[in-house]
Amino acid sequence: MSLFVVNRYLGDGNDEKCEKSNDLNKLLLKVEERRKLKEENERVARANGVNVRESKKERHKRLRKLRRKEEKNQKKGENDDNEEGVSGEEGNEGDKCNEFEDQDIELPESGQDSLKKNEGEKSESPGFTVIGGHDFKKKIEVKRYLPDWLAKPFRIPTDLKNLSTTVNDLPDLDKTIVDNLKKHGVTHFFPVQKEVIPWVLHERQKCSTGLKHWPRDVCVSVPTGSGKTLAFVLPVIQSLKPSLIRRVRALVVLPVQDLAAQVAKVFVQYAQGTGLRVLTVTGRAMPLHTEQSLLVRQRVDGGFDSRVDIVVTTPGRLVEHLTQTAGFTLSHLQFVVVDEADRVIDNVKNDWLYHLENHLLAAGIKRIPALTLDTLNSDPVRPQKLLFSATMTQDPEKLKLLNLFQPRLFTSSLDSANETKNGGGKDDNAGDLVLPAELQQKWLSCSHEQLKPLILYHVLATEGWRGVLCFTHYTDATRRLARLLSLICAACRLQLTVDEISSEVSFEQRNRIVAEFTRGDIDVLVCSDAYARGMDISGVRYVILYSPPKHLNNYIHQVGRTARAGVAGTSLTLLNPPQVKSFHKLLKMSSFTGKLEEMKIDEKELSYLEEPYRDSLTALKNEATDSN
Numbered sequence: 001m002s003l004f005v006v007n008r009y010l011g012d013g014n015d016e017k018c019e020k021s022n023d024l025n026k027l028l029l030k031v032e033e034r035r036k037l038k039e040e041n042e043r044v045a046r047a048n049g050v051n052v053r054e055s056k057k058e059r060h061k062r063l064r065k066l067r068r069k070e071e072k073n074q075k076k077g078e079n080d081d082n083e084e085g086v087s088g089e090e091g092n093e094g095d096k097c098n099e100f101e102d103q104d105i106e107l108p109e110s111g112q113d114s115l116k117k118n119e120g121e122k123s124e125s126p127g128f129t130v131i132g133g134h135d136f137k138k139k140i141e142v143k144r145y146l147p148d149w150l151a152k153p154f155r156i157p158t159d160l161k162n163l164s165t166t167v168n169d170l171p172d173l174d175k176t177i178v179d180n181l182k183k184h185g186v187t188h189f190f191p192v193q194k195e196v197i198p199w200v201l202h203e204r205q206k207c208s209t210g211l212k213h214w215p216r217d218v219c220v221s222v223p224t225g226s227g228k229t230l231a232f233v234l235p236v237i238q239s240l241k242p243s244l245i246r247r248v249r250a251l252v253v254l255p256v257q258d259l260a261a262q263v264a265k266v267f268v269q270y271a272q273g274t275g276l277r278v279l280t281v282t283g284r285a286m287p288l289h290t291e292q293s294l295l296v297r298q299r300v301d302g303g304f305d306s307r308v309d310i311v312v313t314t315p316g317r318l319v320e321h322l323t324q325t326a327g328f329t330l331s332h333l334q335f336v337v338v339d340e341a342d343r344v345i346d347n348v349k350n351d352w353l354y355h356l357e358n359h360l361l362a363a364g365i366k367r368i369p370a371l372t373l374d375t376l377n378s379d380p381v382r383p384q385k386l387l388f389s390a391t392m393t394q395d396p397e398k399l400k401l402l403n404l405f406q407p408r409l410f411t412s413s414l415d416s417a418n419e420t421k422n423g424g425g426k427d428d429n430a431g432d433l434v435l436p437a438e439l440q441q442k443w444l445s446c447s448h449e450q451l452k453p454l455i456l457y458h459v460l461a462t463e464g465w466r467g468v469l470c471f472t473h474y475t476d477a478t479r480r481l482a483r484l485l486s487l488i489c490a491a492c493r494l495q496l497t498v499d500e501i502s503s504e505v506s507f508e509q510r511n512r513i514v515a516e517f518t519r520g521d522i523d524v525l526v527c528s529d530a531y532a533r534g535m536d537i538s539g540v541r542y543v544i545l546y547s548p549p550k551h552l553n554n555y556i557h558q559v560g561r562t563a564r565a566g567v568a569g570t571s572l573t574l575l576n577p578p579q580v581k582s583f584h585k586l587l588k589m590s591s592f593t594g595k596l597e598e599m600k601i602d603e604k605e606l607s608y609l610e611e612p613y614r615d616s617l618t619a620l621k622n623e624a625t626d627s628n
């Protein structure tokens with residue numbers, strides 16, 4: 001705390017005296033008085049062993065010491081003596097208060113009391129008044145406050161079973177789209193679709209009226225498997241449909257190629273009959289020059305025409321096209337959709353946001369200028385940004401990167417302003433992350449890491465689990481575990497088909513494996529973390545996390561591969577004893593309605609697997625040696 005000593009007006013009584021003397025003389029006198037007082041105070045301070053030039057740190061140290069001494073004395077109950085002592089000190093400190101005028105020196109409470117007293121008594125040093133409080137109470141921690149749009153979101157229910165809105169109930173929805181929905185077996189809208197689709201359509205309608213209107217951006221954070229994809233696919237298709245000229249009007253960005261392919265497929269399904277063309281440019285299926293020829297066509301006059309309306313891409317490939325594809329322009333963009341937005345924002349590898357913003361800037365679309373009538377009239381309508389994720393970031397700094405315009409948050413989080421539970425930044429998500437209501441979560445403690453393959457086999461064999469997705473952290477571990485499990489099954493004569501899916505498996509193979517799994521031809525699919533996000537594989541009834549999740553977000557996306565679209569699912573996390581506590585701590589940061597159940601296995605029961613396990617390990621070793 002700082003002590004401020006200021007020269008203050010003395011009042012009318014003094015004025016009378018002052019009137020008699022010359023103003024300048026009076027001032028000089030005062031300055032001289034002040035100097036003398038200061039010298040005297042410094043002398044007294046030195047005599048008391050106080051270093052007037054002490055550093056802040058030293059000062060704090062000294063004050064702490066004094067305070068502790070004071071407290072000690074009080075505890076001892078030397079009331080009378082102490083009072084004298086303290087008042088004695090007060091006297092000293094009171095003196096010190098003057099001694100340190102013009103210096104930023106702090107005083108202990110006792111000294112401050114004295115100061116306050118002095119102040120009340122109109123101060124012993126005339127013409128100087130001490131202002132400002134001086135207490136040593138612990139300061140109240142300043143809470144982080146969220147911007148209004150994050151703190152006051154629109155709540156989306158998580159119940160996917162009791163649906164009341166049929167596909168015919170949204171009056172703004174085009175008949176072609178409604179027909180497509182029915183064709184794909186969608187009869188009712190999920191809550192997120194029911195709220196977001198009309199909201200986005202309404203914003204677009206405002207743009208199409210004669211009045212200038214910039215559509216507000218949208219952030220959606222609802223659980224995995226709750227139908228986010230249709231919540232952006234349908235309004236985008238509906239809004240783009242009436243255009244006669246083909247231009248890239250929607251850009252959809254996803255973090256990985258497989259997800260982009262999955263989302264593009266949904267766009268194609270629901271754009272049927274609308275005349276809209278969708279193109280996936282991820283570099284997975286075609287080389288760059290083929291993608292370029294599918295994106296733009298050069299006219300005879302040298303200009304370029306777009307061949308597509310909707311581009312689905314990954315950040316890296318987008319930058320390649322922005323920088324290398326002649327005639328590829330986003331100047332007519334109406335939508336920028338970012339699915340798995342928190343992950344895409346983190347993807348700084350290609351600085352895609354920077355390139356996109358620069359491209360838009362070159363097309364005259366400024367990064368949110370000040371909203372005035374002038375800018376509204378002169379600036380082109382900005383593309384509306386739609387951000388989706390089950391684990392949407394709440395970090396305003398990160399969201400700022402996206403230059404959102406008056407965003408609206410739709411979330412299932414119970415309390416987005418409740419940061420204390422999330423540790424105020426441990427995870428930068430909006431409030432409590434929500435897991436699907438139909439998810440049953442289990443965990444199992446294995447005494448040794450080496451026992452995990454046996455426990456995995458034992459669970460599959462005894463519980464009869466099929467339709468299992470088993471996550472490992474690394475591609476190597478994926479391959480090894482899939483092979484080891486197959487060998488143990490063979491050695492134990494258990495009819496169980498195991499396969500693996502990772503980035504090392506080719507795209508065509510991945511498609512084949514997923515199709516076989518969906519058909520039920522593969523019982524257990526061992527995957528790397530890369531498949532945790534967004535992948536919608538039907539038939540996943542169980543998710544096993546072979547290793548505990550590193551972050552809550554990872555956990556949410558991994559277990560979220562089951563219990564989708566209102567269908568029940570179970571997750572099981574294998575842990576070592578030291579990991580149990582941290583796992584529970586991690587889960588406390590999310591809010592799931594179901595209970596967490598411990599699955600118990602008597603490890604002595606696993607003795608029947610000793611021999612098959614040993615044989616399988618030997619076979620695995622031999623296979624590895626042969627392949628080398």
Ligand SMILES: Nc1ncnc2c1ncn2[C@@H]1O[C@H](COP(=O)(O)OP(=O)(O)OP(=O)(O)O)[C@@H](O)[C@H]1O
Pocket residue numbers: 185186187188189190193223224225226227228229230389390533534535536560564565
């Ligand atoms: N209204 C609906 N009625 C029936 N099924 C639906 C409906 N909407 C979506 N689905 C189905 O629900 C499943 C999950 O949808 P989707 O992939 O969009 O979820 P998501 O919220 O994007 O999940 P994630 O966060 O994991 O990406 C899909 O198989 C989809 O076809």
